[in-house]
Every structure is written in C-alpha cells, then in structure tokens.
Amino acid sequence: MTQCTCCATAGQEELASRLMPMVEKYRGKKGATIPLLAEIQKSFGYLPEDALHFVAKALDMPAAELFGVATFYSMFRLEPEGKYVIRLCRGTACHVQGSALVGAQIQRYLGIPEGKTTEDGMFTLQYVACLGCCSLAPVMMVGDEVHGKLTPESAVTILETYRKKEEGR
C-alpha cells in the first residue's frame, strides 16, 4: 500500500494529529473560520503557515480565505510570540497621558520595535487600541496582569521584575 504523500513527513503526521480534531469539530458549521483559527492559535501559540495550508486542504477551501481572515484581525499572529506579551494601551486617554513616551522607553529597554519579540523569547511588545481601564492611564498588560499609571521609568521597573522572576527560576 502506498502512503498518502501529504503526510509523508513526520511533521505532517504531527500536524494531522493535532489539527484533525479541530477540523472535524468545525466541519460544515456556519461562520466557523474565526473560532477555528482562534483554536489553532491557542494550541500552537500562533498560526503556523503549515497548519493553515493543512486545514485549508482538509476543509477543501482556498488557503487564501484563511490567510485573508488571519491577517485581517489583529488578534491573529503568524509568528510565535514571547513568554510575556506586553500590550501597551494606545487608546486616547493613554495617549493624552503620555503613553507614546512609555512605549519609546520600553522599545529602548527591550531593544525591539513594536510588534517584535526579544531575542531571548521573553517579551513581545504589542500596541493595542484600548484596554478599557482609562482612569488608570497610561496602562499596559503584561501577560494577564494590568499595570496602570505608568511613567517611562516605572514601566521599565515593572518589566525588570518579570525578567528577575524568570532568572530566579
């Protein structure tokens, strides 16, 4: 018996075992693209290109449709992210209270521009629209924790505590 060529590599087999349950869960359901992508991202931490091609094939839909949705919404990432994602709020209230200066200082401290991940894989810096904590402006989230009333200096101090916590392990 000849083996299916699409699963010829070990990587493809692993992809299949992780992705097929999700594919089956959403097969034939209306409006499933966004929850399906969200589930893939939850499992892999991001949307690997291979995974999207695999799913498109399995669901018999153009890969462009999946990539189209994945690149439209800001929540989806096509690259892996760091252990801690820093979400710096760039909403109006935060802007008026000086979040641009906070962002510039974080970029200097981490040595990365917005949207990128540090070389050690510790931090990813993202600018987000509004976290809805306007009275604590300027605000950032590190992982799931919210830090408010930031100054450029205090933002760096906070990030240092995360770094120390990791080094202490």
Place this chain on the structure above:
Amino acid sequence: MQKTIVKVGMASCGIAAGARPVLEELQTLLKGREDVELREVGCIGLCFHEPLVEIDRQGKRVIYGEVTPEVAKQIVEEDLGKNAPLGKHIIFSTEGDAPENAMLGKQVRVVLRNCGVIDPVKIDEYIEHDGYEGLKKATTSMTREEVIKTVLDSGLRGRGGAGFPTGLKWKFAAASKGDHKYVVCNADEGDPGAFMDRSVLEGDPHSIIEGMAICGYAIGADQGVIYCRAEYPLAIKHLNIALDQARERGFLGKNIMGTDFSFDIYIKEGAGAFVCGEETALMASIEGQRGMPRPRPPFPANSGVFGKPTNINNVETLANIAWIINHGAEAFNKYGIGRSRGTKVFALAGKIVKGGLVEVPMGMPLREVIFDIGGGIPGGKAFKAVQMGGPSGGCLPESLLDTPVDYESINATGAIMGSGGMIVMDETTCIVDVAKFFLNFTQNESCGKCPFCRIGTKRMLETLTRITEGKGKDADLDLLEEICVQIKDGSLCGLGQTAPNPVQTTIKYFRHEYEAHIREQKCPAKACTTLIHYTINEKCIGCTKCAKACPVGAISGELKKAHVINDDVCVRCGQCIAACPVKAISVE
C-alpha cells in the same frame, strides 16, 4: 435580622487597581461572620477611587475608596466591629457629608442601575432588583406591537453613536418576513476611551440578555448573538455564566414564561478589528469572513446575518429596554431634551480629576459634566478641549462648553455623541498631535475597501506628521480640508465617513495651533518632540540625577557643576525633568 452587605468592586478596572488582595483579606477576616454578606460587584463608576469597598446596612451606605488590604482590615475592625465608620477613606455616604456625594447625586441611573449593586454572576440578585420582570410583562401581558410602541414612545435612540430610533429599527425587523430572525447585540466596543459597555457586560450581564429576549419577542426572532470583543475576557466569562443561569430558569430556551415564544443566545468573540463595530462588517465577521462593510440596502432588517432579517442594537441601548418595559415609556421619556430622551452614560478620562463612568439625563451641559461631576482639570492647568465620539468625533473648545449633550446639539458642533467617550485635554496636550493620533488609528483600522478611506487617511496622516515635525506648508491646511470632504463623500461606511471629523473640528476650532506649527515651527503645547528643545538652566546644582535618568546618555557634566544636554542625542522623553529636584530643565 437582615445582613450587612459588604461589596467589593471586582470589575476589570477594580482588579487592575488592586481589588483582589482586598477581597482576599476580607474573605479571611469575615469568615464565620453570620451577620455579614460579602459580595463581589461590578463597577460603580468611581474609577479614580478604586479599589472600592461599600458597607450597606439596609440601604444606609458608606463607600470607602483607595482601599488596601490594611485599610480593609481597619474597616472590619472599626466599621463592622464597633459600628464606627473610619473617618478617612470615606468617599460617599448616605449618612453625612462625603467628597463624592455630589458626583453621584447628580446622576440618574437607568443603564447602570445594577452596576456596583448586585453580584453579576448571581441571577437571584438580579431578580431581586426587578430582573426579568420586563420580559415577563412583555411576553405575558403585551402584544408584540405594544412592546414596539412602548420602545418607540420612550424616544430611545441607538446609543452606539448614530442615534437611530430603536423602536423604528424594531418595527422594520418585525415587518420583515422570514423563517428565522436574529437579534444581535453589538458588544464590539472599539472606541478608544469608551468603556461603558464593558462595565455593563461585566457588572450586569442579565440586563443585556433580558433586553435581547424582549427584542426577540417583539420582532419575532428565535436566535440572539452577542458579538463581544475578545479584549474583554471578564465580560465574556460573566455573559457565559449568565446565559447558563437564564436557560436554567427558563428565561431563555423553549416556551419562555409558558408562552409559545422561544429564544436563545450564543456569544461570538471578535478578533480585534475596529471596523466590526459597523453593523454590516459585524455581520460579515459573525459569518466568519473578513469584517468588511457592504452597501445598504439591503438593510439588516431585511437581509442580515446569513441573509436572515436581523436587528442590531448596542449594549447600552439594550440595557435600557427592560427598564423601559417595566416602568413605561413615560418614565423614560421624562428625562432628556428635544429628540434626545432618557439618560446617557459617559466615560470621563484624560486630564480630569474624577475619571470614571457617569450616567446623566440627556441635555446636561458639557461644562456641568466635566467640571461639576468630573471635578475639572487636575494640577491647576487650563482646559483646552474635550474630545467626544472617539475617532469619529471631534474636539470641542472652551467656548462650546455650554453645549447640552444631546444628539442634535453635539452634531451641530462637528463632533458626534458617539458611544460616549469624553477625553478631556489640558494646555499641555497638542491639538495637532491629537488629530494625528486619531488619523493614525483610522488609517490602521480602515478595512481597505474604499480607496478614499484607504488612501485618503494615509495622505492625511502624512500631512499631519509633516506639520508636527515643523515641515508643514500653508497649503497643507487647504489640502487637509479638501481630502476631508472627499473621504466623507467617497466612503461606504461610518468609519470612513467620520474619519475626517477629528481633523475638521481641530482646524475649525484650533486653527491657530496648526498655524503655529507651520509658520513658526512651534508647538504651543510643547508636546511635539521635533519642535522642542531641552536645556539646563542656571538653577542646576550638579546633582547628576538627570544624567543618570537619561536613557540615551545625552546629558554630561561633573558632580556639583552645571550639566549640559546634547540636543542632537536628546529624545525629549521627559525623564530628566521628572528626576530633577530643582526644576532646572526648561523646554522651549
């Protein structure tokens, strides 16, 4: 004996300010106290005093602000132990003077009626506060037409921004023929600076479910969808719990209240796209596609989600519904002026003393909202502008502060009511920079369908950037005004049609600031970094603190001797100013 209720504000804002350790401390200290009930509640709106703890003795209420675990311990020992309220930390009291009595006293709470009062994940507390009475009244004693008429008569208009009469929208959806109909709750609160929907979803999720079910009954729908942005995880958690409870009690599902009306709701999480607040883009997103708007007609009432008749209302609109059915159209209609009836929730933020959520009758002058309720500008600075309506709105100057907040009056100024974000700016905020900030936002969020919006916002952003860098030309203002008109005319949806508003209003009311940037290469607010220079004056004592604080090593000098800033290296981050003990750094 009735229990004393201790409420801790556990909305996102409370948690961010440190409410969790306070709650844990109270849980430990109050263990075994039969006479006290500890309750986790939503946001009462006094965000600037978070974390908050309220003691409620049969309606006699005291609210403590800026509570730490230590203060919580004192509250338990003194207030709950010896019935002796702490002098310090009291911000509101029904029993005597307190700093925020006036702020809360001026408000009328319809939308926020339960926020900060009930535990949002306990359906019995919602029911105790007239919960699901509106649904019961509608389904068992009113016809569909009577429900729609009541909403029409109340004068309620869409609180998401456009202000379309809600009853009329329902009437269209009810008249539309179809085997299935949808009720969609737009909970994609994307306006930066507005957070009232988050507060209601987190603090009173059942009011949204009830509002949707009443709408479902009125228009003949069987399916509800709540489209909620994924950035609000606590809201989604509370909604899911509330939906399960409502199903368990028969407020959702088959044959609600023993009638032939059946209705259920599911949640659809957004994935981060501002344009999805636009109703046709939102429907595309529910269907799993890129959230891009399409032309109307067909209107959602005729062909909406999956081609079925659909009624879409925003969170704040739906939160009014049960109250209106319960109390009648007149009770709602008595608040407000002109064609704007009822109350409106505003999110006060920016350069304001009392940032938070306030709900006031429509028609209150802006000045009263910002100064009497919001406490004005902190630090003795001068008021410059209030920004209303987010990226679709505009900046209003001091001279327009007596404008009443109603749809027509606000529209007449060039701003819009929008979802109710009010960002206050003082003299240190550069108005051109604010316009640039909003254009950067709309340029990023434009879905790209209409060329005028896609390319026009990009060109405007480039022009504004040029002006803030001192490279602007006199002709740039004419250019901006021309592009504004073209984008408005050439865009399909509300995002494009309103994207120029921040630029148009700032040119209209603050033209002199633009001109200062262009003609004198000066930023009057001293905020645009390429137009300002930091220098160290003769007050310098040579303490070296500024040199240590500088992140780019631009400051040099020996100990106890005057320091110097290298202007070419300086990034104008302001950290030296914060570090200097003698105010020796000036900005020109």
